[in-house]
Amino acid sequence: MSARRWLPVLMLLIAIPAASAQPTPKQPPPVAVSCEFLEISASSGAAPAVDADLEKLKKKFKKPPFSSWNVFKLLMKADAKLSQKKAETIKLKMGTATATLLGIVNTSNVRLTISIDDASGKNFVNNTATFAGGDYLVYGHSLPNNEGHLLALTCK
């Protein structure tokens, strides 16, 4: 075979493996999700009122167990980036929430644990749940003055 034929072939044999070689394995980026925490007070008033920031939850507030109140106010809003297996503490107006991302399931669901303490520092709920990105988890409990205290969170 003349050089005219084998030289380009040789160069191709060198170029193809070189170009298609797998890049040096990089450290995969840490698994993390962005979550939004909304602390809400629920009460009963003469006129219904829902804060504009709670527009996405407005329809839900018309259903039990929220329907016993008609005034919903945003107490605090926090955006937190949750990293896998790293507890993130969110300071609430009335208490503290601690969220830990356990993982991402099927690329569209978040698995995490939530622990919430009330204003007196007493833990009242610990939960592990898997839910879809864009959906809401709402934790709530009644307060002594017939008001409600809610913590809603959604992740993306």
Added chain:
Amino acid sequence: MAARDDIELMQHADGELDDRAAADVDARLEREPDARAKADALGQISELVRSHLELAADDVPARSFDAIWRKVDREISTPEEDTGLWARITGWLDRHRGHVITGAVSAGAVAALALLLRTTEEARAPRRGAIDVQPAALRVAPEIESLDTPDGEGTVLNLEDEDGHTTVIWVSPADTVEGI
């Protein structure tokens, strides 16, 4: 016939005729004044051309002739047996320059194509560090794996509408539950 005679006159002036033909032309020149005039004119023209060529040759720098002669000598002389590895490599590349360029261009094209395809594959790879928010209709219902309410009772409700699922975890004080 005149044209043929003129050609013979030119061949005679250039010394290209054999002896017999040259003798015929000489005899003709003796007896034809017109032919003699033409022969004289031919001689003058030849001299003129020769002088012009000599002048043109004088205009060529001597070093150009030297370079030409060196090239001629190099090409007709026997190549040296061993001129070194580098000289052999460069000589080989000189002789196969076209093939080398063809191979390099082909290899470059393949490498570029492979890199392009690999980049596309990487772009298609699922992103880590974020989740895909699917349309509400495609989302699966939330799953509560564990629920602990130290001083009360937990109730789980799922509110589903066109916006997706909303999972409510309502904690009621233990004494209230007992009251119910």
